[in-house]
Amino acid sequence: xxRNKLNTAIVIIFIILLxxxxxxxxxxxxxxxxxxxxxxQVILKPxxxxxxxxxxxxxxxxxxxxxxxxxDKAMLIILNRIDKLGISEPLVTKDYSNNIVIQLPGxxxxxxxxxxxxxxxxxxxxxxxxxxxxxxxxxxxxxxxGDKLSGASAGYDNNGQVVVQFSFNSExxxxxxxxxxxxxxxxxxxxxxxxxKSAPAIRAVISSDGIIENIGSLExxxxxxxxxxxxxxxxxxxxxxxxxxxxxxxxxxxxxxLMAGIIxxxxxxxxxxxxxxGFGAITVIGLIFYVVFFxxxxxxxxxxxxxxxIAGAILTIGMAVDANILIFARTKEEILKGKSKQISLRExxxxxxxxxxxxxxxxxxxxAALYRxxxxxxxxxxxxxxxxxxxxxxxxxxxxxxxxFLIINSRAVSSGFIGVKIxxxxxxxx
Amino acid sequence: MAKPAIENQTNTDRTxxxxxxxxxxxxxxxxxxxxxxxxxxxxxxxFNFGIDFLGGNLMEVKFKQDVSVxxxxxxxxxxxxGKSILQNTASDQYIIRTVPIxxxxxxxxxxxxxxxxxxxxxxxxxxxxxxxxxxxxxxxxLIAVAIxxxxxxxxxxxxxxxxxxxxxxxxxxxxxxxxxxxxIITYREFNxxxxxxxxxxxxxxxxxxxxxxxxxxxxxxxxxxxxFFDIVNYSINxxxxxxIGTVLTTLFPIIALLILGNPTLQDFAFGLFVGILSGTYxxxxxxxxxxxxxxxxxxxxxx
Numbered sequence: 001x002x003r004n005k006l007n008t009a010i011v012i013i014f015i016i017l018l019x020x021x022x023x024x025x026x027x028x029x030x031x032x033x034x035x036x037x038x039x040x041q042v043i044l045k046p047x048x049x050x051x052x053x054x055x056x057x058x059x060x061x062x063x064x065x066x067x068x069x070x071x072d073k074a075m076l077i078i079l080n081r082i083d084k085l086g087i088s089e090p091l092v093t094k095d096y097s098n099n100i101v102i103q104l105p106g107x108x109x110x111x112x113x114x115x116x117x118x119x120x121x122x123x124x125x126x127x128x129x130x131x132x133x134x135x136x137x138x139x140x141x142x143x144x145x146g147d148k149l150s151g152a153s154a155g156y157d158n159n160g161q162v163v164v165q166f167s168f169n170s171e172x173x174x175x176x177x178x179x180x181x182x183x184x185x186x187x188x189x190x191x192x193x194x195x196x197k198s199a200p201a202i203r204a205v206i207s208s209d210g211i212i213e214n215i216g217s218l219e220x221x222x223x224x225x226x227x228x229x230x231x232x233x234x235x236x237x238x239x240x241x242x243x244x245x246x247x248x249x250x251x252x253x254x255x256x257x258l259m260a261g262i263i264x265x266x267x268x269x270x271x272x273x274x275x276x277x278g279f280g281a282i283t284v285i286g287l288i289f290y291v292v293f294f295x296x297x298x299x300x301x302x303x304x305x306x307x308x309x310i311a312g313a314i315l316t317i318g319m320a321v322d323a324n325i326l327i328f329a330r331t332k333e334e335i336l337k338g339k340s341k342q343i344s345l346r347e348x349x350x351x352x353x354x355x356x357x358x359x360x361x362x363x364x365x366x367x368a369a370l371y372r373x374x375x376x377x378x379x380x381x382x383x384x385x386x387x388x389x390x391x392x393x394x395x396x397x398x399x400x401x402x403x404x405f406l407i408i409n410s411r412a413v414s415s416g417f418i419g420v421k422i423x424x425x426x427x428x429x430x
Numbered sequence: 431m432a433k434p435a436i437e438n439q440t441n442t443d444r445t446x447x448x449x450x451x452x453x454x455x456x457x458x459x460x461x462x463x464x465x466x467x468x469x470x471x472x473x474x475x476x477f478n479f480g481i482d483f484l485g486g487n488l489m490e491v492k493f494k495q496d497v498s499v500x501x502x503x504x505x506x507x508x509x510x511x512g513k514s515i516l517q518n519t520a521s522d523q524y525i526i527r528t529v530p531i532x533x534x535x536x537x538x539x540x541x542x543x544x545x546x547x548x549x550x551x552x553x554x555x556x557x558x559x560x561x562x563x564x565x566x567x568x569x570x571x572l573i574a575v576a577i578x579x580x581x582x583x584x585x586x587x588x589x590x591x592x593x594x595x596x597x598x599x600x601x602x603x604x605x606x607x608x609x610x611x612x613x614i615i616t617y618r619e620f621n622x623x624x625x626x627x628x629x630x631x632x633x634x635x636x637x638x639x640x641x642x643x644x645x646x647x648x649x650x651x652x653x654x655x656x657x658f659f660d661i662v663n664y665s666i667n668x669x670x671x672x673x674i675g676t677v678l679t680t681l682f683p684i685i686a687l688l689i690l691g692n693p694t695l696q697d698f699a700f701g702l703f704v705g706i707l708s709g710t711y712x713x714x715x716x717x718x719x720x721x722x723x724x725x726x727x728x729x730x731x732x733x
Contacts, residue, residue, distance in 0.1 A: 035694075043563075097566055108552040111533060243557035249490070252692055260690045260699075264683020271679060308626055311698045314687060315630065318680025319637075325675045326641065333668075355644035358589055359637040365581035366633035370626065373574035378626045385630065 003405065010402040018289055021296025030299045033306035033380060036254045038247030039105035042114050044237040046071050046098060070234040071098055078102065078117050080230040085116060091304070096373055099240060108244060112223075118237045120193050121146065121227035123166075123212075125179065128187040128199045137196060139189055143179050145232065148172025152228035154221035157211060162221045166228060167209035177207035192224070257310040265291070265317055272321060276328050278417030279404075283324040286400040290320050293391055298384070308381035316388025319363075323396035326352040332420045341408050341418075349401060356397065360389050446667040451659060454719030461604060461716060468611020477614060480621030483568070485561030487528045487536060494548035496521045505546045509539050519693055523554065530561055571625040575606075578629060582636050590643055593724050598639045601717035605635045608708040609701065623698050631705025634680070638713040641669050646721070650731065658731035662718050670714070677710045 034041050048070075075092050078100065082090040091103040107113055123146030126139040150169040157163045168176055179188070180202050189199040190212055198213040215221045269287070272280035294313060298305060331348030335341065367389065370382035407413055415421045481488045499516050502524060506514050515527040528539070543549050579599055586595035609628055613620050645665035653661060684706070687699035725731055 096570060099566075239558070239560060240563045241557070241559045243488075244553065244555065246490075246552060246554040249554050249692070253695060256691045257687065257695055260683060260686035260695070263686040263690070267682035267686070268679045271675075271682070275675060307694060308623060308698065311687070311695070311702070312630075314683040315680065315702065317683050318676065319634075321679050322637075322672075322676045325672050325679070329669075329672045329675075351648070354648075355641050358585075358644060359640040362582050362585055362636045362640060363633040365585060366578045366629055366636075369574040369578040369581065370629050373570040373577070374626065378622060381626050381630075385633070 007402040007406045010398060011406065014289060014399045014402075018292055021292050024296045025292075025299050028299045028302070030295065031302060031304040032250070032254065033304035033309065034103050034105060034250075035245055035307045036250045036305065036310075037105055038108075038245050038250040039103060040107040040109075040113060040244045041104070041242070042102045042117070042239065043095070043241040044100045044102065044118060045240045046074060046100065046235040047238055048235060067234075068098060071100065074233045074235050074237070075100055077230050077233055081117055081227060082113075084226050084230065085113065087113070100237065106247075108246070114239060114242055116223050116227060118239060119223070119227045120233045120236050121224070121230075122191075122193055122232045123149070123228060124191040125176070126189050126191060127183055128189045128196075137189070137199075139191070139196075144172060144175050146228055147231055148175065149228055152225040154218060154225045157213070161213065162215045162218050164212040164215060164221050164224045164228065165209060166212070166225075168207070173207045176210075177205055180207075181205045253307050254310075257307065257314065261310070261314050261317070264314055268317060268321060272324075275419070276325075277419040278413065279324075279328045279331075279419070282400060282403055282407075283321055285403065286324065286395045287317070287320060289399055290391055290395045291317075293395070294384075294387060297387055297391070301383075303380065303383060306380035308378065309384045312381040312384035313388060316385065316392065319388065320392035320396070322359075323352070323356045323392060324400060326356060327396070327400075332418065335418065335420050341413060342405075345404055345408050349397075353397070356393065360393055363389050446660075446664045448667060448670075449663060450666045450714055451663050451719050451722050454715060454722075457711070457715035458719070461608065461712075464615075465607045465611050468607070468614045471611075471614045475614075475617070477620045478617045479564075480619045481527060481557060481559050482621045483564040485559045485563060486530050488525060488555065488557040488559075489528075489536070489540070489553050490519065490523065490525045490555035491540075491543065492520075492550045492554055493522045493524070493543075494550060497524075497547055499524075501547065502526070502543070505543055506539070508546075509542050511539060517693075525555070530558070567622060567625075574625075574629060575632070578632055582632075586636075586640070586643070590647060593728075593730070594643050594646075594721060597717050597720040597724065598636055598643070600720055601639055601712045602632050602635055604712050604716050605631060605705060605708045608712075609705050612704045613701075618700060619697060621697070623694070624701055627698060627701030627705060630702065631709055634706055635709030635712060638673065638676075638709050639717050641672065642666055642713055642718060643721075645669050654732070657733060658725045659722050659733075661731070662722050666714055666718055673710055673714065677706060680706055 071094060075094065079090065079092050082092070082102070082104065087104050087107055089105055091101075091105075093101045093103075095101050102117060104113055124142045125144040126142055129138045129140050131137055148169055148171055149166050150172070152164055152166040155163060155165050183202050184204070185202065187199040187201050190197045190210070192212060197215075212224065215224065265287070269284050272283050272287075274280070276283065294316075298309075327348050329348075330351040331344050334344035334347045334351075337344075339347065364386060367382045367386040371379055371386070374382055499518065502516055503512065506512050506516070506526070511528050511531075514529075515525075517525040517527075519525060526539075531539075540549065540551075540553075579602060582602070583595050583599050586598050606628065609631060612618075613624065618624075642662075642665055645668055646662055649661045649665055656664070681703065684699050684702050687695050688703060691699060726733060
């Protein structure tokens with residue numbers, strides 16, 4: 001009797017959790033990944049800035065050698081730039097090898113976005129010390145950099161040429177004042193990403209602001225102003241992969257995989273009821289809980305659902321009923337040996353438990369390796385796989401177990417219900 | 431309560447219907463034929479690596495009307511990219527894969543296609559992968575496979591014993607070889623998704639192997655009478671119905687994906703389909719005969 005109370009409590013708790021999940025799903029609809037809603041993805045590999053890399057050249061090529069604090073800072077700057085571009089819900093993440101992965105939902109022109117995001121925007125002020133024999137300019141040391149700016153904007157100069165106007169913050173202004181006062185008569189080169197934009201002669205002491213000249217178009221000036229406002233990236237970024245997926249392709253994929261999931265689920269339900277009768281029907285109840293919980297967890301985690309993620313979810317449907325199949329097979333065996341229904345069920349669970357746990361843990365080991373070393377979509381897959389494995393154990397070993405023990409002694413659980421002829425004497429025993 | 435149950439077990443009849451182990455040789459040969467064919471094809475034409483591995487540009491274009499491969503090929507030849515890979519995803523829709531090209535070249539090709547045939551913009555897909563990027567992916571994929579295998583080996587070693595663990599790993603290697611062979615023979619595109627598929631199949635296959643090993647472990651505890659050969663055979667027979675049930679319920683949704691899905695989903699489903707079949711098959715016909723053969727060579731249980 002006490003056991004029945006416990007089992008009833010378990011079932012009630014699961015029903016409450018089911019309600020919570022449904023509430024959560026309605027409240028936070030699941031987020032779709034780029035491959036399902038369309039958009040642009042760019043993977044950028046950080047490479048150290050020239051200046052820094054001169055000091056430790058060996059590390060230059062390996063992305064892993066780039067300071068991870070610098071990468072974090074770069075990600076923040078990128079996020080800032082995307083924000084200024086007016087793109088909503090961007091996702092900027094780092095993958096296993098410190099590549100920066102940028103996802104821009106709905107953006108269908110990757111080129112401009114990538115141009116702006118990936119621009120290092122290293123603004124430098126150096127004295128032009130003359131030219132070598134080939135006519136290449138010789139520059140003095142870097143005196144001031146773009147990180148001491150307080151603002152930048154696009155505009156026109158007196159001659160109607162496109163320029164970017166910038167102003168220094170107080171620290172920058174002090175330094176600039178010092179530079180200009182010490183170098184009157186010299187040419188000050190304004191260098192943006194290694195290119196000398198202009199080298200005006202210093203005629204007077206200047207402190208607060210300046211302009212960058214020789215810019216192709218107003219559009220370009222706006223882009224430069226935008227990247228200057230957000231600061232220079234502490235690392236250079238090389239494009240590894242850029243991709244755009246149209247919204248129709250994403251929608252098709254989503255619909256097709258949902259359809260496949262529903263049909264697959266229906267086939268599993270038919271199969272389970274046909275093979276395991278009443279036991280199968282209880283598995284179906286478990287499966288309903290499983291699907292709702294699964295969905296609830298995905299929307300609570302707020303990780304976008306990707307195509308491989310859906311495939312992982314669909315795969316786990318089959319695996320979810322595996323625990324039940326094992327238990328039923330073991331229970332039937334015990335009933336055939338002539339034991340009572342309740343003892344058979346208990347033995348069935350006990351005998352199957354080790355196999356269920358061992359087999360699921362090895363799957364979790366694989367999921368963990370996938371998560372640790374996978375790129376974006378593979379990660380999504382490993383997450384759904386792991387959620388599926390853990391959830392299927394919880395539902396199969398706790399909920400389905402509780403329901404079965406609650407009903408096992410009822411008269412309704414007959415030979416027909418189980419799909420095995422229950423020996424007469426054990427029926428009488430009850 | 432539990433004790434009498436155990437005593438009962440030793441008295442039950444252990445006759446079994448199918449001699450899975452005795453027929454093991456045939457299946458070894460079947461697997462060997464598939465793997466050797468795979469190796470031959472590997473040297474003949476190799477893997478059909480996707481853009482993830484080769485680098486380059488991929489554009490999926492929807493044309494304004496139905497168009498044939500040869501018409502597109504002709505335009506591509508005129509632009510100097512005649513060797514590009516063309517694959518139709520609908521009668522008016524194609525995936526065009528080229529070597530790595532820059533923006534200007536891409537625009538030139540698209541403009542050419544637009545003026546000769548007529549295309550819709552924006553494109554359906556537009557991807558670019560830097561050559562050499564795959565080196566990283568491959569490296570990490572290999573690490574992931576190695577770590578999974580090592581993890582599984584250690585886990586089975588702890589929970590069972592070392593000979594079971596090594597047999598299971600050999601069985602997984604078999605699955606790996608079969609999947610790779612099938613990808614080579616059918617010339618299916620091999621991409622990042624394929625790697626995810628392979629790892630999943632490893633997880634599934636070991637899952638299946640453990641169900642049988644668990645039964646063997648249980649039988650060995652109570653049954654000192656029968657030969658190891660018979661115990662393993664009996665265990666396979668006892669778990670066979672479960673194996674069929676689970677493989678079916680796992681395959682139902684995958685088959686649905688295979689029939690209903692777009693090319694990306696089909697790729698995914700195809701790998702899983704092959705892998706799960708191979709995983710189930712190998713637990714019964716490869717892994718189990720292996721532990722019996724091992725015991726014949728180095729007897730630990732009744733030979």
